[in-house]
Amino acid sequence: NAGVTQTPKFRILKIGQSMTLQCTQDMNHNYMYWYRQDPGMGLKLIYYSVGAGITDKGEVPNGYNVSRSTTEDFPLRLELAAPSQTSVYFCATVPQGLAGVSSYNEQFFGPGTRLTVL
Amino acid sequence: KQEVTQIPAALSVPEGENLVLNCSFTDSAIYNLQWFRQDPGKGLTSLLLIQSSQREQTSGRLNASLDKSSGRSTLYIAASQPGDSATYLCAVSSGSARQLTFGSGTQLTVLP
DSSP, X not given: OOOEEEEOSEEEEOTTOOEEEEEEESXXXXXXXXXXXXXXXXXXXXXXXXXXXXXXXXSOOTTEEEOOSSSSBOOEEESSOOGGGOEXXXXXXXXXXXXXXXXXXXXXXXXXXXXXXO | OOOEEEEOSEEEEETTOXXXXXXXXXXXXXXXXXXXXXXXXXXXXXXEEEETTOSEEEETTEEEEEETTTTEEEEEEOSOOGGGOXXXXXXXXXXXXXXXXXXXXXXXXXXX
């Protein structure tokens, strides 16, 4: 299993450009999350999904959009890039058993995408 | 709204010392608490997960405790080594989607 993969690893955008950050997992996890980490800070939740076709906003959703058409993929879209979106973006998943997500289940993180908007 | 605070923000110790990192959270309705390690420019490495019903977890030289009622956790590192130098992040799982709320981290430097 590859786990959680993210592409690209690095990207530089100009103000106003758009791009999609890709996140793919091969663990058949229903719950997926997008976080951003600004320099010297912890991670903040952007969007999350509890299954294919279901998405919801987190703490900092402005300027982003997501979709979840399959269990495996959870892309994050930036429509009009702004310097404030310069950050490292992490995708994460949590397994869900028959009884739902238990307190034992840890979140698995991808390696991150480092985005700079100039 | 869940908020997580980590103290201190930075810590520098000589090699061999035992040390404690602190984490506090405002809402005790959590599913679990995770401690992560992050090296500069790298991703997150999960160190320990404590379920809400547990009091502590141990892995090698690391021991994490959880006092859910007071909203506190500590990460104890025994016999610190220069290789332990990194940022340590605490995160609690709460909310309908079990999302993680992170602290800002403690930057640890272990001096040879």
